[in-house]
Amino acid sequence: MADQHVQTLPPNLEKATLEGKNKYLGFWLFLGGETILFASLFGTYLGLRGSLNGGPGPSDLFHLPLVFIMTMILLTSSLTSVFAIISMKKGNYKGLLTWMTVTVLLGAAFLGFEIYEFVEYVEHDLGFTTSAFGSAFYTLVGTHGAHVAFGIAWITTLIIRYRKSGLTLTNAPKFYVAVLYWHFIDVVWVFIFSVVYLMGIGG
Amino acid sequence: MSYAKAQSKSAVWDWLTTVDHKKIGIMYLVAGAFFFALGGFEAILMRIQLMFPEASFLPAQTFNELLTMHGTTMIFLAAMPILFGLMNYIVPLQIGARDVAFPFLNSLGFWLFLFGGILLNLSWFFGGAPDAGWTAYVPLSSEYSGTGIDYYVLGLQISGAGTLIGGINFLVTIINMRAPGMSMMRMPLFTWSTFVASTLILFAFPALTIGLLLLMLERIFGATYFAVHAGGNVVIWQHLFWIFGHPEVYILILPAFGIFSEIISTFSKKRLFGYSAMVFATLLIGFLGFMVWAHHMFTVGMGPIANSIFAVATMAIAVPTGIKIFNWLFTMMGGRIQFTTANLFALGFIPSFVMGGVTGVMLATSAANYQFHDTYFVVAHFHYVIIGGVVLGIFGGAFYWWPRMFGYKLDEKLGKIFFWMFLFGFHLTFFVQHFLGLMGMPRRVASYLDGQGLNDMNFISTIGAFLMGVAFIIFVVNIFVSMKNRETSGDPWDGRTLEWTIPSPTPEYNFAQTPLVRDVDAYWHEKYEGDGKMKAAEPLGDIHMPNGSILPVIISIGLFISSFGFIYREHGVIWVAILGLAITFGAMFVRSIKEDHGYHIPVEEIKNDKGGK
Amino acid sequence: MAQHGIDPTAPLTGEPTKKTKRKLAKELRTQLISFTFMIFLTTIAFISIASDAIPTGFAIPFILLLACIQVVLQLYVFMHLNERGNGWQNAMIWTGVLIAIPTVASLMLLLGIVKF
Numbered sequence A: 001m002a003d004q005h006v007q008t009l010p011p012n013l014e015k016a017t018l019e020g021k022n023k024y025l026g027f028w029l030f031l032g033g034e035t036i037l038f039a040s041l042f043g044t045y046l047g048l049r050g051s052l053n054g055g056p057g058p059s060d061l062f063h064l065p066l067v068f069i070m071t072m073i074l075l076t077s078s079l080t081s082v083f084a085i086i087s088m089k090k091g092n093y094k095g096l097l098t099w100m101t102v103t104v105l106l107g108a109a110f111l112g113f114e115i116y117e118f119v120e121y122v123e124h125d126l127g128f129t130t131s132a133f134g135s136a137f138y139t140l141v142g143t144h145g146a147h148v149a150f151g152i153a154w155i156t157t158l159i160i161r162y163r164k165s166g167l168t169l170t171n172a173p174k175f176y177v178a179v180l181y182w183h184f185i186d187v188v189w190v191f192i193f194s195v196v197y198l199m200g201i202g203g
Numbered sequence B: 001m002s003y004a005k006a007q008s009k010s011a012v013w014d015w016l017t018t019v020d021h022k023k024i025g026i027m028y029l030v031a032g033a034f035f036f037a038l039g040g041f042e043a044i045l046m047r048i049q050l051m052f053p054e055a056s057f058l059p060a061q062t063f064n065e066l067l068t069m070h071g072t073t074m075i076f077l078a079a080m081p082i083l084f085g086l087m088n089y090i091v092p093l094q095i096g097a098r099d100v101a102f103p104f105l106n107s108l109g110f111w112l113f114l115f116g117g118i119l120l121n122l123s124w125f126f127g128g129a130p131d132a133g134w135t136a137y138v139p140l141s142s143e144y145s146g147t148g149i150d151y152y153v154l155g156l157q158i159s160g161a162g163t164l165i166g167g168i169n170f171l172v173t174i175i176n177m178r179a180p181g182m183s184m185m186r187m188p189l190f191t192w193s194t195f196v197a198s199t200l201i202l203f204a205f206p207a208l209t210i211g212l213l214l215l216m217l218e219r220i221f222g223a224t225y226f227a228v229h230a231g232g233n234v235v236i237w238q239h240l241f242w243i244f245g246h247p248e249v250y251i252l253i254l255p256a257f258g259i260f261s262e263i264i265s266t267f268s269k270k271r272l273f274g275y276s277a278m279v280f281a282t283l284l285i286g287f288l289g290f291m292v293w294a295h296h297m298f299t300v301g302m303g304p305i306a307n308s309i310f311a312v313a314t315m316a317i318a319v320p321t322g323i324k325i326f327n328w329l330f331t332m333m334g335g336r337i338q339f340t341t342a343n344l345f346a347l348g349f350i351p352s353f354v355m356g357g358v359t360g361v362m363l364a365t366s367a368a369n370y371q372f373h374d375t376y377f378v379v380a381h382f383h384y385v386i387i388g389g390v391v392l393g394i395f396g397g398a399f400y401w402w403p404r405m406f407g408y409k410l411d412e413k414l415g416k417i418f419f420w421m422f423l424f425g426f427h428l429t430f431f432v433q434h435f436l437g438l439m440g441m442p443r444r445v446a447s448y449l450d451g452q453g454l455n456d457m458n459f460i461s462t463i464g465a466f467l468m469g470v471a472f473i474i475f476v477v478n479i480f481v482s483m484k485n486r487e488t489s490g491d492p493w494d495g496r497t498l499e500w501t502i503p504s505p506t507p508e509y510n511f512a513q514t515p516l517v518r519d520v521d522a523y524w525h526e527k528y529e530g531d532g533k534m535k536a537a538e539p540l541g542d543i544h545m546p547n548g549s550i551l552p553v554i555i556s557i558g559l560f561i562s563s564f565g566f567i568y569r570e571h572g573v574i575w576v577a578i579l580g581l582a583i584t585f586g587a588m589f590v591r592s593i594k595e596d597h598g599y600h601i602p603v604e605e606i607k608n609d610k611g612g613k
Numbered sequence C: 001m002a003q004h005g006i007d008p009t010a011p012l013t014g015e016p017t018k019k020t021k022r023k024l025a026k027e028l029r030t031q032l033i034s035f036t037f038m039i040f041l042t043t044i045a046f047i048s049i050a051s052d053a054i055p056t057g058f059a060i061p062f063i064l065l066l067a068c069i070q071v072v073l074q075l076y077v078f079m080h081l082n083e084r085g086n087g088w089q090n091a092m093i094w095t096g097v098l099i100a101i102p103t104v105a106s107l108m109l110l111l112g113i114v115k116f
Helices: A018-048 A064-089 A093-123 A132-161 A171-202 B003-007 B011-017 B021-049 B060-094 B103-122 B147-176 B189-221 B235-268 B275-288 B293-300 B304-316 B318-332 B341-364 B366-372 B376-406 B412-438 B455-484 B522-528 B551-567 B574-593 B603-612 C018-050 C056-078 C087-109
Strands: B543-545 B599-601
Touching: A018 A132, A018 A171, A018 B147, A018 B189, A018 B235, A018 C087, A064 A093, A064 A171, A064 C018, A064 C056, A093 A132, A093 A171, A132 A171, A132 B189, A132 B574, A171 C018, A171 C056, B003 B599, B011 B021, B021 B060, B021 B103, B021 B376, B021 B455, B060 B103, B060 B147, B060 B189, B060 B235, B060 B376, B103 B147, B103 B551, B147 B189, B147 B551, B189 B235, B189 B275, B189 C087, B235 B275, B235 B293, B235 B318, B235 B341, B235 B376, B235 C087, B275 B318, B293 B304, B293 B366, B304 B318, B304 B341, B304 B366, B318 B341, B341 B366, B341 B376, B341 B412, B376 B412, B412 B455, B551 B574, B599 B603, C018 C056
Parallel strands: none
Antiparallel strands: B543 B599
16 A cells, blocks of 8 residues: 555645545634634624723723734744645645744744733733723633644644654645644734724724 | 454443444434433423422422523433434435544544533532523623532533534535535435534534633633623623524524425425425525524613614514425425324424414514513423424434334334324423413513412413323333334335435445435435436445544543533632643544544455345 | 545655646745735734824724735635635635624624613
8 A cells, every 4th residue: 555656746735635625624614613703702802892990991001013013923924834835735845844833933922922911911900800801802812812822732743743754645634724723813813903902002 | 443353342332432423323312312301300390390389399499400401401412412413323324425524523522512411410419500591691690600500601611512513524524525416406405404503503602602701701710791890791691692592593493394304205205395495495594593693682772773673684584484384385285195103293393383483473573572571472482493393303303214223113103192192292381381471470480479360371381291201201112112123124214315225224334335316315216217226436345434532532521520620619629620621632632643544344344244135 | 435545644755746836836926925915904004003193083994994805815815715616615704704793793782881
């Protein structure tokens, strides 16, 4: 069985096997469900964002430069994961691993900034229980942060597990859906920086 | 793992580790039936309490716990799992697939449901069951309830995750794994309704996940989403719950519609009337199901325009439902109708469900809703749609597919006694409740006063509940006494769809050769246009099978253990929560780094099976 | 089934076809252009809020529009929703969006504080 050599790479490695096809579709469906998950959190936040209960509000806390830097980091990590997939499709496995590592590092930097940000806000008297705004804010942004953390752990596991295996029809779909997940994190962040931070400061 | 090794597992280990959709389906059915009996028992206890005015059979607190657990159990742990059991067993067979798309996740979904259900029910023994109703409205559930609500939140969170996984699995299975020639518009209606119900699961359950998460954070970490004194708003919970809760009703009823479509068509010996209209109506009901949730909240005070929009959208659902009802009637018209037990359930369903639909439109009238809200009228309405629709569908489906799943037919005579007793008991129980509601009897009360004209109808209602209970016992007896009626033909009803083309008992690989589908009602087409056998779409060969795995059980047990750490957080056992999560994530980690490519059943084995038939 | 005979653990060797290579090069170009555009959109959004010159009544709908454009770019260019064979993916994502809209709107507005 193992002597089967594929001389030309199939154009869509992630969908070359039935397992890969199923994983690819199933993951997109999962992302469809995640849409509602985050919509519920956004709705809750928007419903409660004016309920400060005497605590600090968005315009007292948010700093645009920090959010801008975080946004750029996450956006760039989205691009590096695109590079990873292009490398994969070219059959350049080393390139795939390298770009995935860069993506993870950028993700970790983003997460570091987010933790710093939360610590900062707590020092400025916005605790999780201070007000309905505080609870809703930390829940929405925190859930996104938890997704980032999970993504980092997931992709790191993949990189370590497959550091020597070379590109196979089994790991190609795994990397591919992990990248889809990473893009989706960025999609959610676009709405977070617009709806939470920019709208928070702008009015 | 080799084929020989896969065959040599002990029975217990085999069931614990199985990823076979048929075995998982049966486990869903068994667990669901157990919870159904439990929920029914809870209902009977409540009806005994309400049999006479000012009775003292149950303390009011126990009554609150019973009504909460009855609703929660019936919806999450009985109706949905039983439907999942039927879907699991039947859908891959109906589309000509060897297995589902994600066998491992399928098993994980089941074990999550089971451990979630067990967790929820353990609350009875540890400080009392949840007591805030199955809707668990805040602030009652967030500020005034004991540990029961923690069991509710975590139990539903775990079993809800299982349901979501199951839903995605069905969607991918139906989209990707259909046999050659089986286009979407050739799929049997049960598969179609499974598809739409799974879509609803995909989009409805995340809202519940968030609702439960917020409630958990509020209870455990003191968040203030719902705490009015800190600027929170209780209506947020109601929205989140019903954004999930209303589609949930359709998640239950659509598969039942699918079952009836199969049964009515089979026993009328006719192709389903208006197939494409049926599909379209199913899709439309599914979509509208998402746009009407606020009709549960008419009395909240959202405002007249908001109420009107949701009222009109709700009434609009009557149109596609009406299309379906008429299509069933037209399917029967001119057909050679056989009054089997399965078909009796379908025939009993139509008038019963229409009555529930009519009261639904009454309730949708937002101005009148202020009068009906939280009375027994609502109780009567939703029991007419849930029992008259879903439960009759489940029993109909059970009688119809029993020979396929268990290799024997249920006794028809006992089945008919069961049907008539159950139907009569059901109407006796709930018909009078319409009037109790209109007379002003509120729902969820542990007692009522004498001399208000409520006594007789409450008494009648309780008698009906007893009848349903006895009928269910007859059904259970039927399961055991019928075991001798071996059914080996594989096609006892002269069936129309692919699940009847395979030998009985069903081989573990389902189809020795993937069938080629040439029409709607593929088997019927071959019977009347072909030679009575399915054409094969592939030569006979080795069949690839997935390996079993114990990891789903371990993942679920981890979450189960960690829940206790969260529930008893105030006793300094948070380490239990961490331990449980470590088990879960550890098992997930093992799963993700261990590649598992399954094994092959050699072609000789398959030939032996075919020869032995 | 097809996978019998193909070892899914064997490392894949070989090159993509010329056609695929051309397609990948084109894809990369599109992706770089949209990345630049996304950076641009983000910057515009931040500036429109940061500067006092733009009234908030205009800025907020404007940044939401920019967010939507950026998300569509992510979905179609980075996540390849535009490719053939992604019909179901498109259907499900947009169904999700369609349901998300009333969800957000009702949680934001229909809380019984302002009557509609």
